[in-house]
Amino acid sequence: xxxxxxxxxxxxxxxxxxxxxRCNYSSSVPPxxxxxxxxxxxxxxxxxKYTSAATLxxxxxxxxxxxxxxxxSFHLTKPSAHMSDAAEYFCAVSGTRQLTFGSGTQxxxxx
Amino acid sequence: xxxxxxxxxxxxxxxxxxxxxxxxxxxxHNTVSWYQQALGQGPQFIFQYYREEENGRGNFPPRFSxxxxxxxxxxxxxxxxxxDDSALYLCASSSAGGPRDANEQFFGPxxxxxxx
Numbered sequence: 001x002x003x004x005x006x007x008x009x010x011x012x013x014x015x016x017x018x019x020x021x022r023c024n025y026s027s028s029v030p031p032x033x034x035x036x037x038x039x040x041x042x043x044x045x046x047x048x049k050y051t052s053a054a055t056l057x058x059x060x061x062x063x064x065x066x067x068x069x070x071x072x073s074f075h076l077t078k079p080s081a082h083m084s085d086a087a088e089y090f091c092a093v094s095g096t097r098q099l100t101f102g103s104g105t106q107x108x109x110x111x
Numbered sequence: 112x113x114x115x116x117x118x119x120x121x122x123x124x125x126x127x128x129x130x131x132x133x134x135x136x137x138x139x140h141n142t143v144s145w146y147q148q149a150l151g152q153g154p155q156f157i158f159q160y161y162r163e164e165e166n167g168r169g170n171f172p173p174r175f176s177x178x179x180x181x182x183x184x185x186x187x188x189x190x191x192x193x194x195d196d197s198a199l200y201l202c203a204s205s206s207a208g209g210p211r212d213a214n215e216q217f218f219g220p221x222x223x224x225x226x227x
Contacts, residue, residue: 034215043115043201043218044154090153097167098144099203099216101153 002027002093006102014110019063019078021105023091026072032094033074035065038104039087047089050074061085081109113138115204115219123225124192132187132222134202142166142207143185144216145177148199160185189224197226 007022025031032051036044048059055067065076074091086109092099116135124130136143142161146154156169160179174190183204189196200223203216 036218041220043220044203045218046215049215092153095156097159098156098169099146099154100156103153104151 002031002095002100004033004091004093004100004102006089006091006105008105009103010106010108012108012110013081015083016080019076019081019085019107021076021089021091021107023065023074023076023102024072025074025091025093027093033065033067034092034094034099035059035063035074035076036090036092036101037087038090044090047076081107083109083111085109115202115217117200117202117219117222119222120220121223121225123227125227126192126194128192129188129190130192130224132189132200132202132224134185134187134204134219136183136185136202136204137217140204140206140217141183142205143179143183144203144205145185145187146201146203147171148201148221149195150198154201157187192226194226197224199223 003026005024034049035047038044047063048057050057050067058064063078088104088106090104091102118133144159145157148154157171158168159166163179176188179185199221201221202219205216
């Protein structure tokens with residue numbers, strides 16, 4: 001069985017500051033990992049995915065994530081936060097059919 | 112390229128009623144997955160349809176059922192609605208049998224169901 005844990009249900013950063021959203025996974029097989037973003041009243045948009053190629057994955061909107069097997073982590077980062085980054089972020093791990101999501105992290109960007 | 116669409120956007124029902132939600136997959140995609148997202152939580156997998164057959168199911172009771180049509184569109188049916196069924200229902204389409212193929216799932220905007 002696969003699972004993910006997102007540490008911190010709410011994260012606040014100042015505009016221009018580093019964004020770090022944490023995700024730890026558990027998987028019985030080599031995982032495929034995903035980060036999705038959800039804006040209010042919208043569906044999920046894929047930010048980036050790890051599928052056993054390069055451990056540092058670059059996504060859209062300046063986000064990136066690093067797969068660390070030894071730490072079972074897949075944290076999401078962005079060097080400089082923008083007001084438009086305010087949203088909810090979900091980490092997910094793939095199973096044989098479905099994605100298993102974490103409980104989400106609400107990112108607030110302060111002016 | 113048309114993305115994933117869902118209808119209706121909002122729905123209000125009362126306990127015990129039945130509801131049907133609809134999803135049109137993205138062009139070229141043959142697999143549809145349904146997720147339930149309760150308020151303040153991450154999406155939870157309900158089931159997946161591939162080639163018009165259920166291809167995997169999460170921990171949801173049989174009163175949650177679905178269909179997939181030859182054009183790959185899909186319906187989610189929920190019978191005997193309960194208050195806890197109030198949630199955002201998300202449909203996702205992909206071009207293979209599951210995310211292990213590294214084909215990402217494209218999500219629709221969701222249907223917000225409120226059960227009173």
